[in-house]
Amino acid sequence: MTNPLREGLATERIPAPCSVVIFGASGDLTKRKLIPALYNLAVSRLMPPGASVVGFARRPKSDDEFRGEQKESVAKFSRRKPLDEAVWNDFASGLFYCQGNYDDAAGYEKLKALLDRIDRERGTRGNRLFYLSVPPSEFAPIVTQLRESGLIAEVKPGKPFTRLVIEKPFGTDLETGEALDRTILSAFDERQVFRIDHYLGKETVQNLLVFRFANSIFEPLWSREHIDQVQITVAEDIGVEGRGSFYEEAGALRDVVQNHLLQVLSLVAMEPPVAFDADSVRDEKTKVVRALRPLRDIEKLTVRGQYSAGTHAGQPVPGYREESSVSPTSRTETYVAIKAHVDNWRWGGVPFYVRAGKRLNKRVTEVSLHFKQVPHALFVGAGVVEPGVLSIRIQPDEGIALKFMSKVPGPVTTLRPVTMDFRYGTSFGDAGPEAYERLILESMLGDATLFARSDEVRAAWEWCTPLLRRWPELGAPEQYPAGSWGPAGADELLHADGRNWRRL
Numbered sequence: 001m002t003n004p005l006r007e008g009l010a011t012e013r014i015p016a017p018c019s020v021v022i023f024g025a026s027g028d029l030t031k032r033k034l035i036p037a038l039y040n041l042a043v044s045r046l047m048p049p050g051a052s053v054v055g056f057a058r059r060p061k062s063d064d065e066f067r068g069e070q071k072e073s074v075a076k077f078s079r080r081k082p083l084d085e086a087v088w089n090d091f092a093s094g095l096f097y098c099q100g101n102y103d104d105a106a107g108y109e110k111l112k113a114l115l116d117r118i119d120r121e122r123g124t125r126g127n128r129l130f131y132l133s134v135p136p137s138e139f140a141p142i143v144t145q146l147r148e149s150g151l152i153a154e155v156k157p158g159k160p161f162t163r164l165v166i167e168k169p170f171g172t173d174l175e176t177g178e179a180l181d182r183t184i185l186s187a188f189d190e191r192q193v194f195r196i197d198h199y200l201g202k203e204t205v206q207n208l209l210v211f212r213f214a215n216s217i218f219e220p221l222w223s224r225e226h227i228d229q230v231q232i233t234v235a236e237d238i239g240v241e242g243r244g245s246f247y248e249e250a251g252a253l254r255d256v257v258q259n260h261l262l263q264v265l266s267l268v269a270m271e272p273p274v275a276f277d278a279d280s281v282r283d284e285k286t287k288v289v290r291a292l293r294p295l296r297d298i299e300k301l302t303v304r305g306q307y308s309a310g311t312h313a314g315q316p317v318p319g320y321r322e323e324s325s326v327s328p329t330s331r332t333e334t335y336v337a338i339k340a341h342v343d344n345w346r347w348g349g350v351p352f353y354v355r356a357g358k359r360l361n362k363r364v365t366e367v368s369l370h371f372k373q374v375p376h377a378l379f380v381g382a383g384v385v386e387p388g389v390l391s392i393r394i395q396p397d398e399g400i401a402l403k404f405m406s407k408v409p410g411p412v413t414t415l416r417p418v419t420m421d422f423r424y425g426t427s428f429g430d431a432g433p434e435a436y437e438r439l440i441l442e443s444m445l446g447d448a449t450l451f452a453r454s455d456e457v458r459a460a461w462e463w464c465t466p467l468l469r470r471w472p473e474l475g476a477p478e479q480y481p482a483g484s485w486g487p488a489g490a491d492e493l494l495h496a497d498g499r500n501w502r503r504l
C-alpha cells in the first residue's frame with residue numbers, strides 16, 4: 001500500500017530490461033541483502049519487465065534448488081513480510097543458476113550461452129550487470145575471464161550496456177587499491193564501474209545533500225565563520241559477529257573509516273556541485289578528501305582502541321581477543337578516533353573530530369556541527385550559555401535537530417538549551433527502502449551519483465595509508481570495556497582542545 005504521506009513525492013524510474021549476474025551466489029550477502037533487495041524492487045514494481053537474475057558460484061545446483069534456497073532467505077530477510085507468493089513466483093521465473101569456477105573459462109561459456117538464451121526468451125536485449133559479491137582475491141580472475149569470454153561490451157550510446165558492481169574493500173591500502181583499479185580498468189571503462197559504499201544508499205545520507213542544497217537558510221552558516229568544530233560518530237554496539245578472521249586483517253580504519261565515515265564527511269564538507277549528476281557530485285566530494293590535511297603527528301592526532309570484556313544489553317560479552325578466529329595477542333583496532341582538518345577556504349581551522357568503533361555503548365551514526373560561542377556574555381548569572389548544535393542523525397531514530405538557548409518562562413532570566421526536532425518517522429512514516437534496493441536500482445539505471453569513483457577511493461587511501469604504516473610501530477591499541485564509549489585517549493584528544501565528545 002502506498003504511504004499517503006509520500007503521495008506526490010515519488011518519481012518512478014524503471015531501468016531497461018537487463019540480466020543481473022551475481023558472482024558469489026552462495027554467499028551470505030546474496031541471501032541476506034542482494035536477493036531480498038531485488039525481490040523488494042519487484043514488489044515495488046521497479047524491476048523492468050523480463051529482468052533476470054543469474055547466480056554464479058562453484059557449487060553444482062539446479063535452477064530449482066537455487067530458487068528454493070533463495071525463497072527461504074527472502075522469507076527470512078526481506079523487510080516486507082510475509083513473502084508475496086504471486087510476486088515471488090514471477091520473480092523466481094527469472095532466477096537462474098550457473099555453476100562455474102571463477103578462473104575457468106568453461107563456466108563463462110555456459111554463462112554466455114545462458115545470458116544469450118535469457119536475451120531471446122525474456123527480452124533483456126544484451127544488457128548485463130555483473131555484481132561481484134566475492135572476496136577481493138577473486139576480482140581479478142573474474143574480470144579477466146569476463147573480458148576473455150567476450151562478455152564485456154564497450155560503452156556506446158544506444159547499445160546494450162555492461163556494468164560491473166563491486167563491494168568494498170577496494171584494496172587494503174593505497175598500493176593494493178591502485179592495483180585493483182588497474183585490474184578493473186583494464187577491462188572496463190570507469191563509467192561502467194559501480195563501487196558500492198552502502199552508506200550512500202541510506203536515505204539520511206542522501207538527505208545531507210538535500211538539507212544543505214535545497215535550503216538557503218543553513219548554507220550561509222556552513223563554514224569556519226560560524227562553525228567551531230564538527231563531530232562525526234559511527235558507533236556500533238555489536239562486536240565482530242563471527243567475522244573475526246576478516247576483521248583481524250581489516251580493523252576499524254579499513255572497515256568503516258576509509259569508506260563510510262569519509263563518505264559522510266565529504267558530503268558534510270563539500271561545496272555545492274554545479275549539477276546533481278554523478279560527476280559533478282563526485283568531483284566536489286573528491287576535492288574534500290583531497291583537502292584532508294595529511295596526518296603527520298599521528299600519535300597526537302589519532303587514537304586506537306580495542307574492546308575488552310564488558311557488557312552488551314546487560315549481558316557479559318567477551319573482549320575482542322577472545323572472539324573466535326582472533327589472535328589472543330591481536331593488535332587490531334576496533335575503535336578509531338581522529339582529529340582531522342579539511343584545508344580549504346571554507347573549513348580552514350575547523351577541526352573535524354571523527355570516531356568509529358565496535359562494541360560501544362549504543363548503535364548511532366551522527367554528524368554534529370557545533371556553532372561558535374556568542375561573542376559577548378550578555379546574560380550574566382542566567383546560566384551557562386551553550387553553543388548551538390545542529391545534529392544530523394543518520395541512524396537509528398533518523399532525523400535532524402537544532403539545539404539553541406532559550407529563556408525559561410518566569411520573572412527571572414534563566415537560560416536553558418532547547419531542541420527543535422525533525423524526525424523521519426513522524427514526517428514520512430518510515431525511513432524508506434533499504435540501502436541495497438536503492439543502490440541496485442541506481443546501478444541498473446546507470447546513475448553513478450551514489451557510488452564511489454576511483455579517484456575518490458584513491459584519495460581516501462592516500463589519507464589513511466600513513467596510519468596503517470605508523471600504528472604498528474606504536475604498540476597495542478588502548479583497551480576499552482565493551483559497552484563503554486571507547487578508550488580514555490579519545491576523550492583526551494578533545495580535552496586537549498578544551499572540547500568534549502557530544503553525549504549521544
Ligand code: BG6
Pocket residue numbers: 236255256365
Ligand atoms: C560494513 C562493515 O561495511 O558496515 C561492518 O563491514 C559494519 O563491520 C557495517 O558493521 C555497518 O553498517 P550499518 O549499515 O549497520 O551502519
